[in-house]
Structure formats: structure tokens, C-alpha cells
Amino acid sequence: MTSNTTLRVALVGTGAVATAHARAVAAYPRAELAAVADLSREKAEEFADRYGIRAAYSGLDEMLAxxxxxxxxxxxxxxxxxxQSLAAFAAxxxxxxxxxxxxSLRELDEMRAAAAAAGRQLAVVFQQRTGTAAAHVRGLLQSGALGRPLVAVCQTLWFRDADYFxxxxxxxxxxxxxxxxxGHGIHQIDLLAHLLGDWSSVQGRLWRLDRETETEDVSTATIVFEQGVVAQVVTSAVSPRETSSIRIDTQKATITVDHVYGHGHENWRITPAPGFEAEAPEWALPDAEERSDHExxxxxxxxxxLSGxxxxxxxxAPARSLEIVAAIYxxxxxxxxxVTPEALAAHPTHRDGFESPVADLRR
Ligand SMILES: NC(=O)c1ccc[n+]([C@@H]2O[C@H](COP(=O)([O-])OP(=O)(O)OC[C@H]3O[C@@H](n4cnc5c(N)ncnc54)[C@H](O)[C@@H]3O)[C@@H](O)[C@H]2O)c1
Structure with a gap:
């Protein structure tokens, strides 16, 4: 595409998260949100009115055509x-x-294959990867400036009440x-993998502690990353004081990010190990800050x-965190x-879906 092209953008599913997309497109000078579609035409029209979008449809196929x-x-x-991805690539x-x-991993495989066959890109929204702090910390880890990462803790402790379920x-x-x-832990697991790279094994358990669900309301897992980091992961939907956090201990420092649904520089800390205090100023976050977000x-x-x-x-890496989650299940x-990546690639059941036994500890 040439440098003066404006991207014509269409959106399907005008529910809660769509508002973040509409704002992000509006903030981008070389894109126009030209049309939206939803199963409910009324919802699509209301959304189009609210964001000044020209056209509203009740189906993706009609909108594409x-x-x-x-x-x-x-x-x-x-x-x-x-x-919907396959229809978009075909168009x-x-x-x-x-x-x-x-x-499921099988469905994601099909989406990636369809993108490749059409010569189009498939991007997944994991907005926790964005922001100047995450980019800075990733750069420090990749350059070796903090020494080797050793151990990590990754927590998604959220609260979803009975009404939610x-x-x-x-x-x-x-x-x-x-x-x-x-549904929830994948955000923080994705950020962890964005910082630490590919994984080499996963062990996981699923728990039902309180909610009236078939699926787990808590999970616990150990992820070993290829570069030799051991991460302990807890994901919960039953935790009243919510937090999303990652801690990575390296040979020279402890990195922490503590937030709930998005992070800025104030959420991150890099604490030097004894003897490395003099290097700490070189690790400081940049002055210019951008928070993590859809934008x-x-x-x-x-x-x-636009640039090709x-x-x-x-x-x-659209599949990495879904693979880690699949490996937990x-x-x-x-x-x-x-479970190793090789075992997951050839798994007899868990490429087609994640249904797994949940230990019920409700009393
Ligand atoms: N990145 C984030 O922080 C974030 C936050 C919330 C949700 N999400 C994700 O966004 C997705 C949507 O979640 P939501 O909370 O906005 O859901 P939602 O229920 O609020 O909205 C979904 C919309 O899609 C429409 N829809 C459903 N099936 C459709 C179809 N076949 N064709 C056209 N329209 C259809 C529904 O009518 C509804 O308006 C999920 O995958 C969710 O995990 C991401």
C-alpha cells in the first residue's frame, strides 16, 4: 500500500470491547471505520450513530460484499x-x-493457514503487550542487561460474581x-510469554472453588520457558481485591508489574540485586510514557x-499464549x-477444544 493510502476498516460485533476499537481507529489518522455489523442490526445502528460510522449491517457477509x-x-x-476470519480473508x-x-488450536491453525493462503495478516489483540514500559523491559531482558531471568510469578486474581456466571x-x-x-488469565500469561519467549513445558490443575460453573474458577500452573525460567501461575475469578501481576527475578534484578486491567510506568518497578545498584540507573524507564491499550x-x-x-x-506470535493455555488444560x-510443545502439537483431544476435568472443592 502506498504511504497516502487510508485503510478502510470494518468491525463485526458491536458489544463491549468494540468501543475500544472504535476509539483506536478514530485516533489513527490513516484509517477510517467505514462500517459495522452485528447480529442485532439495532445494536449495530446504535453503535454507528454513536461513532459517526456511515453504514451498519446485520451480517458480516453482506458488509464484506x-x-x-x-x-x-x-x-x-x-x-x-x-x-468470520475465513470470510474476511476470502474477501x-x-x-x-x-x-x-x-x-481451539485447530480453529486457530485454520485461521493462520487461511491468512497465509490469502497473503493477508492475522493479528490478535493482546493489548497488555503494549505500552512503553513493557517494550522497555522486554528490551532489557532480550539484551541480557539484567542477566539471565530465573524465576517468575504470574497472577490474575480477578473477581467475577455469581451474576456474571x-x-x-x-x-x-x-x-x-x-x-x-x-477468558481472563490469558492476558497476563500472554504478557509473561511476550517477555520470556517460547515455553518448553507446562503442568496445570483446574479447580472449582465457589462458582456455579462447569469450567474452572481457579487454575494453577507451572510453566518452564526455553531459556530456563520457571514460572508459577495462578488465575482466579473468585478474588475480591483484584490484581494482575508479573514478577520476574533475574540474576541482577527483580522486575514487577502490578495493575488490574492496564499498566503505565507507575505500575512497573525494577529493583537491583545487592551489588548491582550502580547499574540500576541504566535500566530506568524512558521519560516518554504510553500506557498499554488498544490504541x-x-x-x-x-x-x-500500510508499510507492508x-x-x-x-x-x-498469535498462537503462543493460546498454546500455553491449551497445555494447562x-x-x-x-x-x-x-505437557511439552511436541506433545501438544500431536495431542489426541486438546487441539479440538479444552474441556478437562475440574477438581470440585466446593463445600
Ligand atoms: N482485549 C480485551 O481487553 C477484551 C475485553 C473484553 C472482551 N474481549 C474479547 O472480545 C470479544 C467480545 O467480547 P465482548 O465483551 O465485547 O462481548 P459482547 O457480548 O459485549 O459483544 C459481542 C457482540 O458480538 C455480537 N455477535 C455475536 N455473534 C455474532 C455473529 N456471529 N455475527 C455478528 N455479531 C455477533 C453480539 O450481538 C454482541 O453485540 C471476546 O472474544 C472477548 O474475550 C477482550
Whole structure:
């Protein structure tokens, strides 16, 4: 695409997360949100009115046929992500799809294959990767400035009450695909993997401690990363004081980020180990701050689509965190046994979905 092209963007699924997409497109000077679609035409029209969007449709196929968008933003629940991505690629569009990219690895494989066959990009929204602090810390870790990373703790302690799970599609394997690990923990697990790279093994357990769900309301896992880091991961939907946090201890420092749904520089700390205090000023976060958000993610993706460059690190590796989550479920199904990437690639059940036994400890 030439440098003066404006991307014609279309969005499907005008629910809660779509507002973040509409704001992000509006903030990008070389993109126009030309049309939106939702199963409910009324919802689509109301959304179009609110954001000054020209056209509203009740189906993706009609929108693709009429609008010929360059990019489709998929903001529907996970179940239709595969089918909608394939339709968008067949119509010649790039796809930006909300997390989780698909309810199974098999479906994500199909989406990636369709993108490759069409010569189009598939970007997944994991906006926790964005922001100047995450980029800075990732750079420090990759350059070796902090020594080797050794041990990590990753927590998603969120609170979802009984009313949240009373919505019919929530808490069920068939309609939600997984529990709090797939729905909530995947954000922090994705950021952890963005910072530490590829994984080499996962052991996991699923627990039902309080909520009326089929799926887990808590999970615990150990992830070993290829570069020799051991991470302990807890994900919960039953924790009243909410926190999302990552801690990575390296040979020279402890890195922490503590936040709930998004982070700025104030959420990050780098604490030197004894003897490395003199190096600490070199690790300081940059003066210019950008918070994690949908806006920098879509900006970076649109920049790469317009320039023809590969997707940015904030939107590449679309399968890694879904694979880690799948491995937690696969491990739980095997009583907590170790699952490697090779075992997951050939797994007899867990490429097609994540349904697994949950230990019920409700009293
Ligand atoms: N990145 C984030 O921080 C974040 C936050 C919230 C949700 N999400 C993700 O975004 C996605 C949507 O979540 P939400 O909370 O906005 O859901 P939502 O229920 O508020 O909105 C989904 C919308 O999609 C529409 N829809 C459903 N099926 C459709 C279909 N086949 N064709 C057209 N429209 C259809 C629904 O009518 C609804 O308006 C999920 O994958 C969710 O995990 C991401």
C-alpha cells in the first residue's frame, strides 16, 4: 500500500470491547471505520450513530460484499472467530481478532493457514503487550542487561460474581470454550510469554472453588520457558481485591508489574540485586510514557499493514499464549502431567477444544 493510502476498516460485533476499537481507529489518522455489523442490526445502528460510522449491517457477509474493507476487526465472542476470519480473508481483508483468537488450536491453525493462503495478516489483540514500559523491559531482558531471568510469578486474581456466571453462555465448555484461564488469565500469561519467549513445558490443575460453573474458577500452573525460567501461575475469578501481576527475578534484578486491567510506568518497578545498584540507573524507564491499550496496538498493526512490514512484536506470535493455555488444560486432563510443545502439537483431544476435568472443592 502506498504511504497516502487510508485503510478502510470494518468491525463485526458491536458489544463491549468494540468501543475500544472504535476509539483506536478514530485516533489513527490513516484509517477510517467505514462500517459495522452485528447480529442485532439495532445494536449495530446504535453503535454507528454513536461513532459517526456511515453504514451498519446485520451480517458480516453482506458488509464484506458491499464495503470491500482492507481490514476487519473481529469483536464477537470466540465461537464465530474462525468462520468470520475465513470470510474476511476470502474477501481480501486483513484481520485483527480479539482474544482469545479461537476456542481451539485447530480453529486457530485454520485461521493462520487461511491468512497465509490469502497473503493477508492475522493479528490478535493482546493489548497488555503494549505500552512503553513493557517494550522497555522486554528490551532489557532480550539484551541480557539484567542477566539471565530465573524465576517468575504470574497472577490474575480477578473477581467475577455469581451474576456474571448467570449469563447463559458463560461458565460452560460448549459456549465459552474454557474457564477463567482462557477468558481472563490469558492476558497476563500472554504478557509473561511476550517477555520470556517460547515455553518448553507446562503442568496445570483446574479447580472449582465457589462458582456455579462447569469450567474452572481457579487454575494453577507451572510453566518452564526455553531459556530456563520457571514460572508459577495462578488465575482466579473468585478474588475480591483484584490484581494482575508479573514478577520476574533475574540474576541482577527483580522486575514487577502490578495493575488490574492496564499498566503505565507507575505500575512497573525494577529493583537491583545487592551489588548491582550502580547499574540500576541504566535500566530506568524512558521519560516518554504510553500506557498499554488498544490504541497503540491498532496503531502499530495499521502501520505495518500500510508499510507492508511484518506485524509488530505486540501483535505477532498469535498462537503462543493460546498454546500455553491449551497445555494447562491438557495437563489438567492428564492429572497434572507435564505437557511439552511436541506433545501438544500431536495431542489426541486438546487441539479440538479444552474441556478437562475440574477438581470440585466446593463445600
Ligand atoms: N482485549 C480485551 O481487553 C477484551 C475485553 C473484553 C472482551 N474481549 C474479547 O472480545 C470479544 C467480545 O467480547 P465482548 O465483551 O465485547 O462481548 P459482547 O457480548 O459485549 O459483544 C459481542 C457482540 O458480538 C455480537 N455477535 C455475536 N455473534 C455474532 C455473529 N456471529 N455475527 C455478528 N455479531 C455477533 C453480539 O450481538 C454482541 O453485540 C471476546 O472474544 C472477548 O474475550 C477482550
Amino acid at each position: 458491499v464495503e470491500h474493507p482492507d481490514v476487519v476487526l473481529i469483536c464477537t465472542p470466540p465461537a464465530p472467530h474462525r468462520e 481480501g481483508a486483513h484481520v485483527v481478532v480479539e482474544k482469545p483468537p479461537a476456542p 448467570a449469563v447463559p453462555w458463560r461458565g460452560k465448555w460448549a459456549t465459552e470454550g474454557g474457564g477463567t484461564t482462557l 497503540p496496538l491498532l496503531r502499530d498493526v495499521f502501520d505495518s499493514l 512490514e511484518p506485524l509488530p512484536p505486540t501483535a505477532d 491438557a495437563s489438567a486432563a492428564a492429572g497434572g502431567a507435564e
